[in-house]
Amino acid sequence: MPQEREKQMEETVKLLGTKGSPLSHRAEVALRLKEVKFEFLNEDLAHKSDMLLRYNPIHKKVPVLVHGEKPIAESLIVIEYVDEAFEGYNILPRDPYERAMARFWARFIDEKVIPAFWMSCWTDGETQKGFIAQSKETLTTLQRQLEGKRFFGGDSIGLVDLAGCMIAFWFAVLQEVAGINLLNEEDYPVLCRWAEDYCRVGAVSESLLDRNLLVAHFASKKERIFATKAPVYD
Amino acid sequence: MAASGNPEVKLLGIWFSPFVLRARIALNLKEVQYEFLEEQLGTKSELLLESNPVYKKMPVLIHDGKPVCESLIIVQYIDEVWAGSGTTLMPTDAYERAIHRFWTVYVDDKLYSSFLDSIMRYRTDEAKAEAEEQTVAALQLLEEAFDKISKGKPFFGGDTIGYLDIALGCFLGWIRAAEINGLKLLDHARTPLLCAWAEKFYNNEAVRAVIPDTMKLAEFTKVLRSSYQNRVPPTK
Numbered sequence: 111m112p113q114e115r116e117k118q119m120e121e122t123v124k125l126l127g128t129k130g131s132p133l134s135h136r137a138e139v140a141l142r143l144k145e146v147k148f149e150f151l152n153e154d155l156a157h158k159s160d161m162l163l164r165y166n167p168i169h170k171k172v173p174v175l176v177h178g179e180k181p182i183a184e185s186l187i188v189i190e191y192v193d194e195a196f197e198g199y200n201i202l203p204r205d206p207y208e209r210a211m212a213r214f215w216a217r218f219i220d221e222k223v224i225p226a227f228w229m230s231c232w233t234d235g236e237t238q239k240g241f242i243a244q245s246k247e248t249l250t251t252l253q254r255q256l257e258g259k260r261f262f263g264g265d266s267i268g269l270v271d272l273a274g275c276m277i278a279f280w281f282a283v284l285q286e287v288a289g290i291n292l293l294n295e296e297d298y299p300v301l302c303r304w305a306e307d308y309c310r311v312g313a314v315s316e317s318l319l320d321r322n323l324l325v326a327h328f329a330s331k332k333e334r335i336f337a338t339k340a341p342v343y344d
Numbered sequence: 345m346a347a348s349g350n351p352e353v354k355l356l357g358i359w360f361s362p363f364v365l366r367a368r369i370a371l372n373l374k375e376v377q378y379e380f381l382e383e384q385l386g387t388k389s390e391l392l393l394e395s396n397p398v399y400k401k402m403p404v405l406i407h408d409g410k411p412v413c414e415s416l417i418i419v420q421y422i423d424e425v426w427a428g429s430g431t432t433l434m435p436t437d438a439y440e441r442a443i444h445r446f447w448t449v450y451v452d453d454k455l456y457s458s459f460l461d462s463i464m465r466y467r468t469d470e471a472k473a474e475a476e477e478q479t480v481a482a483l484q485l486l487e488e489a490f491d492k493i494s495k496g497k498p499f500f501g502g503d504t505i506g507y508l509d510i511a512l513g514c515f516l517g518w519i520r521a522a523e524i525n526g527l528k529l530l531d532h533a534r535t536p537l538l539c540a541w542a543e544k545f546y547n548n549e550a551v552r553a554v555i556p557d558t559m560k561l562a563e564f565t566k567v568l569r570s571s572y573q574n575r576v577p578p579t580k
Contacts, residue, residue, distance in 0.1 A: 168450065168485065182442045184449055194438040206424035210412045217414060218398065251398060 121178035123148040126162050128155060128172050129319045130327055131343035132276035133185040137173035139272055140189045142313035144196040155344045186216055189272055202269050215255055215262065216273035223248040224276055231288035232336050245292055252277075253301045260307060267311055271304075278305040279318060287328040353378035354406040356392050358385065359556050360564055362514035363415040364403040369510050370422045372550035374430035416448055419510055431504040440493075441507075444500065447489055448511035455482040459515065463522050464569050467576075476527050480534070486512065487535040494537075498544045505548060513545040521561035 125141060125148050127134030141148050153162055153172050165181035166174045175182045175191065182191045193201040203209050226245040233241055255262060255270070262270035271278075281293045282305075295302045308314060328335070331342045355371065355378050357364030371378050383389055388400055395404045395411035405412040405421065412421050423433040435441050459482075461475035493500050493508070500508040519529050532539050545551055 177439070180439050182439070182446075184446055187442050187445045187449070190445065191438055191442040194441065206421055207407075207410060207412070209424065210417050210421040213417045213420070214412075214414055217417070 122176075124151055124176040125149070126151050126153055126159070126165065126172055126174040126176065128153050128344045130324060131172060132280050133171075134173040134343075135275050135279075135317050136185040136272045137175055137188040137192070138317040139267075139275070139313050140192040140201055141175075142316060143199045143201060143267070144192055145198060146192070146196050153344070155342075186220070186269075186273065189269060193269075199266075200268070201263075201272070203263075212263075212269045215252070215270045218248075218252065219270070219273045219277070223252055223274075227277075227281060227284070227292065228341070229339065230290060230292060231284050232339050242290070242292060246297075249277075249293065249298055249301060253298055256300050256304055261304065267308060267314070271308055275308070275314070277301070278308040279321075280324070281305075283321065283324045283328060286325060287332055352408050354381055355379070356381050356383060356389070356395065356404040356406070357402045358383045360561060361402055362518055365514040365517075365554060365556075366415040366510050367403040367405055367418045367422070368554040369505070369514065369551055370419045370433060372553060373433065373505060373510075374422055374426040376422065376426055376429065415514075416452075416507075416511060419507060423507070433501070433505070433507050433510065435501065435506065443493060444506065444508040444511075447486065447493075447500075447508050450482070451486070451508075451512050451515075455479065455486070455512075456515070458482055459518070459522070462527060463518075463525070463565055464572050465576075476529075479527075479529060480531075483529060483535055483538060487538050490537045490541060494541075499541065505545065505550070509541075509545060513542075513551065516542050516546060517555050517558055517561050518565070520558045521565050524558065524562040525565060 123141065123146055125134075125137055127138060127150060129152060138150065151159075151161070153159060155172070158170055161176075162172070162174060163170055165176055166183045169183060171183070173183075173185055173188055175188045177191075177195065182188050189201060202212055223245075226241055226248050230238060230241040230245045252274075261267045262274065277293070285292055293301065293305075309318065335342060353371070353376055355364070355367055357367065357380060359382065368380070381389075381391065383392060383402060392402065392404060393400055395406055396402075396413045399413060401413070403413075403415055403418060405418045407421075407425070412418050419433060435444060458475050458478035462472060462479050466472035466475055490500060494502070497503055499505050500512070505513070523529055530539050530542060546555065
């Protein structure tokens, strides 16, 4: 084994994250898929640790992966780094065109699907109707990408599935707390089936917080989120 | 590098778009012949709507009939497909790649947003000044990043133009145009490294061939601003 590789595998891996955060979940699942030994350091986002501030001074957000002394921030960037730095499971496809497609749909989830759904939950009146219409469109577009496939990544989960973790687990929680019914089996049978399959994958279920805890958490923060429209994951 | 070329590689774009420029610079650096299909301002061609139905935006790279959308995704695709040709755009080390990616996200999320506010979307003079300050602050962070990442070499990518150089460099024409229109953005006192980098980037053959004329951009910025004001009147 080349010296660089050996050195890399000996370096410690820490993940600064928050169990309730879907972004943190993405990074955690990536590490589990690669069977990387890592230490999960839970961040209290109301009282950020010195470590977090040192390793992500620009954004001060989770997740941050620390490989040896090297910090990597931004969940999708962490996933690509983990895919490249560690051997084993392929999180991104190997073919350049398929990689481009995976990156496209991961971005679509972050730029369009999540914001529309989030705002559907925390607005009311005509504004909410607008966001709900937008959200339905984005979910329909995304669901089409699953045609004939078990996961977005094919037979096993990949970048887009990880990017979509919030849809698979958090959306049902959020809509329950917000009192809307957007993502349901009747309207999105394929997406809902995917969500169940995603949550059942070993590396995923090990990383998920208990659903009831998550519901209780968001219910307790409901008013604050409604006012600020900002997520509160811990 | 010209408008006609390899029919297998087409790029849908428009003269002023910095995002389209990213794709053109990347294709030039990889020495890929391509056909540039220029869109007209105000209309979207059938081909654009067909090949980017989700966003209906440029650039779109069409390679062997298959469309690739989103400028940064296109640049990475070009680097991966034509790996043996021209210069390498992404660093070879995984950590360095993560650093480039981190800063390109920062460029698109923070720098671009403040910059657009400062030249076009501001509602009041105060808002304009604040947006200018935020743009300068973002450039300051990028100056520090350049110092760490370049390790004394001319580009973020080292000896040759890399991914982050392209992601940031595509805005240089616009930045210069904004400076002609009165903003103070890049500055030899505050951002000396970026000023030196900008010169080298501008003078690179692959960039010079496609970067739009600064005066033309300066005029175009004014047009964009007044059309924005008509759509969104200033607050008192």
